[in-house]
Each structure stands twice: as structure tokens, then as C-alpha cells.
Amino acid sequence: MLPRTSRHSINTTRHLPLIAVRRRSYLAPPFLLDSFTPRYQLLTATQASKKRSEAYAHLRACNLCPRLCNVNRYEKRGHCLIGSDVVVNTIAPHFGEEPCLQGHNGSGSVFFSGCNLRCVFCQNHDIAHQKNGFSLTPEELGEWYVKLQEVGKVHNVNLVTPEHVVPQVVLSILHAKELGLKIPIVYNTSLFDSLDSLHLLDGLIDIFLPDFKCWNDSTSKRLLKADNYADVAKESIKAMQAQVGDLCFTPDGLAKSGVLLRHLVMPGYEEEGRHIVRWLAENVSKDLYVHVMEQYHPRAHVGKERRRTTGSGRAEEVAGTSREGGKRRYEEINRPVKMEEVDGVKKAAQEAGLWRLLDAAEHGGFNI
Known part of the structure; x- marks a missing residue:
């Protein structure tokens, strides 16, 4: 039986607030921010003016991405199909991103039309x-960022596949800054960026969200329709890391600055994923925040009937006439990825020293 004084103390505290139980936290002081100011808010007027001039110059002779089209985008279209304005398919709060980006209110995603890659599984x-969507000037695009902030109450502006519209993105961010934008900018890229492009973006992007797709040149030529993809990606990720460093959070568990790297594991290409995570650990940072993704499923051209070129130069779908016996296009990736393939890449990442691997929150909410 408890002593009278103990019973009394228990009874008198029944109506007092419960002491909060300390939750398990994955944040350590190097990755925990007491406060945050977007990088674009720290630009001086002179720096902003210089970036505007550079952006307009690049639009008149566009060599910012590795395609090096060298077109005047006020007059012609390059590989990406987009001119001096941007074409946007969707602008809305999005809840399909990593938990630390979408939070409770969503990530303010801007889905750009066009791309400088041609991934067959896109x-x-x-x-x-x-070129599906509606056209916006850079200034109109910046106004949408502010609408996402004020009306959508989103946690960030998430620029999805912006590699081919970097000059317009630069102009839109600078305009939105003048209109009162105060939330982080996320650069959600397929990692086919040039160093010139990333130099132009320096000081404007808070979170880089690159997807390192494949390792071998033969794979990038076949599946991405791009030469030297891995070499370009390696230089780009180094530049991104140099600009913003490892991913950092505020105490609410929301990412505010740094690099969050994705790798989508492809069926049959587990070994390339292993090469990627090992290289990242050895050459970028062992504190890099990595999301090894398992969401792959056949899309776009994968699984379609094979094609042949007719005498007129047009391609038509045919079945049963190829040397492979009529198999469908890109047959090797025409299946879901296996969990053992995903686990193999994760294991390689851990063995290489990467420890900040994104996992789904056990409590069903967003990760802290």
C-alpha cells in the first residue's frame, strides 16, 4: 500500500497536464535548424540583377543543359520542345512526395511539360x-508560387523536372521574392543538369531533389536516350552538395535545406543501383539523405508492341516479326521490381556507410 503522502500527491495531480513523453527523434544537432531563411531571400539587389541578365542571355542561346541545342528560344524550340515561356501541366499541393517534404499541407508542386530526357519508362x-499544359511567362509562374504559399499553405515550392526551363525558373523565383515568397524552393530533377545551369541556380534553391537513374552508358542510351548520363549526374550531384550540403530539418520534421537523393530501383538493374550508392558514399557524403525507391512499374513505351520503319519513314507497331520472336519493347523491364532487388540496393548503401535512408514512418505520419 502506498504511503498517505504518495496517494495524496497522485490524487492532486490527476487534473494537471500530463508531462509529454519524449519521442524518438532521428534529428541530430548538425541536421537540426533552429530557424530558416530561404537562400533567395539572402540575395542582394546586385546579385539578383546579375542573375536576371544571365537568364535572359541563356534564353537567346540555350546551352544550359547537356543537350547543347544552342537555339534562340524566343524563335525556335530545342530538344525539350519549350520556348521562352514555360508550359505547365499542373500546379497544386501534392501529397506524393517524401513525408519530410509534403508534411500535412502538401508540397507545392509545379509539373513542367517537356523534358531533356526521353526515359522509355517515364x-x-x-x-x-x-507539350501538354498551359503557357506562363516567368512572372506569371512566380505569382503562382505565392498563390501556393498564401492559398495552399504548402510547405515548399516543388519544381518537378525543371532542367530545361532553368532560365525561366530563375526569373520566376526572383519575381516571387519581390511578391513576398518565404518558403523553400525544391529543385526536383532527373539529374541531367549542366554545371552552368547549377551555377545560375546557386543562391536560389534550398533543397535539391535529384533522381540518380542509372550507372552504365549503355543503359542510359537505351532507357534514357542520353549519352554520358552517369558522368553528367556525378558532376551535378557534387555541385548540388557543395551548394546546400546535407539535408537539414526544422523541429517539426520538415526538410528545409540540403540534398535528398532518390534512386528508383529498376527490375534487373540492381547492380547499377549498388554502384550508385557506393559512389555516393565515397564521393559525396556518408551523411547524404537517400531514398531508395520501389515504385517502379512499366509505363510509357515499356511493354508496347515492337515497331518497324516503313518505306515512307514512318514507324508502325508490329508483332511477331522481330528477331526476338515478337517480344514487346524493353521486355527486360516489363515487370514490377522485386523487393529483394530493392533490399539489395539498400544493403549496399548501408555497407558503404550511408545511414540516412528514408523509411516509412511507423506511426503513419511524416518522419521526424
Whole structure:
């Protein structure tokens, strides 16, 4: 039986607020921010003016991405199909990103039409491979950022596949800054960026969200329709890391600055994923925040009937006439990825020293 004084103390505290139980936290002081100011808010007027001039110059002779089209985008279209304005398919709060980006209110995603890659498995091929959407000037785009902040109450502005519209993005951020934008900018990229492009973006982007897709040149030529993809990606990720460092959070568990790297594990390409995570650990940072993704499923051109070129130069779908016996296109990736393939890449990442691997929150909410 408890002593009278103990019983009395228990009874008198029944109506007092409960003491909060300390939750398990994955944040350590190097990655925890007491406060945050977007990088674009720290630019001086002179720096902003210089970036505007550089952006306009690049639009008149566009060599910012590795395609090096060298076109005047006020007059012609390059590989990406987009001119001096941007074409946007969707602008809205989005809840399909990493938990530390979407939080409770969503990530303010801007899905750009066009792309400088032609991934045969593209999950957004109806947007990226075509010019579907509505045109906006850079200034109108910046006004949408502010609408996302004020009306949508989103946690960030998430620029999805912006590699081919970097000059317009620069102009839009600078305009939104003048209109009162105060939330982080996320650069959500397929990692086919040039160093010149990233130099132009320096001081404007808070979170880089690159997707390192494949390792071998033969794979990038076949599946991405791009030469030297891995070499370009390696230089780009180093530059991103140099600009913003490792991913950092505020105490509410929301990412505010740094690099969050994705790798989508492809069926049959587990070994390339292993090479990627090992290289990242050895050459970028062992504190790099990495999301090894398992969401792959056949889309775009994967699984379609094979094609042949007719005498008129047009391609038509045919079945049963190829040397492979009529198999469908890109047959090797025409299946879901296996969990053992995903686990193999995660294991390689851990063995290489990467420890900040994104996992789903056990409590069903967003990760802290």
C-alpha cells in the first residue's frame, strides 16, 4: 500500500497536464535548424540583377543543359520542345512526395511539360514527352508560387523536372521574392543538369531533389536516350552538395535545406543501383539523405508492341516479326521490381556507410 503522502500527491495531480513523453527523434544537432531563411531571400539587389541578365542571355542561346541545342528560344524550340515561356501541366499541393517534404499541407508542386530526357519508362510521359499544359511567362509562374504559399499553405515550392526551363525558373523565383515568397524552393530533377545551369541556380534553391537513374552508358542510351548520363549526374550531384550540403530539418520534421537523393530501383538493374550508392558514399557524403525507391512499374513505351520503319519513314507497331520472336519493347523491364532487388540496393548503401535512408514512418505520419 502506498504511503498517505504518495496517494495524496497522485490524487492532486490527476487534473494537471500530463508531462509529454519524449519521442524518438532521428534529428541530430548538425541536421537540426533552429530557424530558416530561404537562400533567395539572402540575395542582394546586385546579385539578383546579375542573375536576371544571365537568364535572359541563356534564353537567346540555350546551352544550359547537356543537350547543347544552342537555339534562340524566343524563335525556335530545342530538344525539350519549350520556348521562352514555360508550359505547365499542373500546379497544386501534392501529397506524393517524401513525408519530410509534403508534411500535412502538401508540397507545392509545379509539373513542367517537356523534358531533356526521353526515359522509355517515364511515369509522367504524357507530360514530359509532349507539350501538354498551359503557357506562363516567368512572372506569371512566380505569382503562382505565392498563390501556393498564401492559398495552399504548402510547405515548399516543388519544381518537378525543371532542367530545361532553368532560365525561366530563375526569373520566376526572383519575381516571387519581390511578391513576398518565404518558403523553400525544391529543385526536383532527373539529374541531367549542366554545371552552368547549377551555377545560375546557386543562391536560389534550398533543397535539391535529384533522381540518380542509372550507372552504365549503355543503359542510359537505351532507357534514357542520353549519352554520358552517369558522368553528367556525378558532376551535378557534387555541385548540388557543395551548394546546400546535407539535408537539414526544422523541429517539426520538415526538410528545409540540403540534398535528398532518390534512386528508383529498376527490375534487373540492381547492380547499377549498388554502384550508385557506393559512389555516393565515397564521393559525396556518408551523411547524404537517400531514398531508395520501389515504385517502379512499366509505363510509357515499356511493354508496347515492337515497331518497324516503313518505306515512307514512318514507324508502325508490329508483332511477331522481330528477331526476338515478337517480344514487346524493353521486355527486360516489363515487370514490377522485386523487393529483394530493392533490399539489395539498400544493403549496399548501408555497407558503404550511408545511414540516412528514408523509411516509412511507423506511426503513419511524416518522419521526424
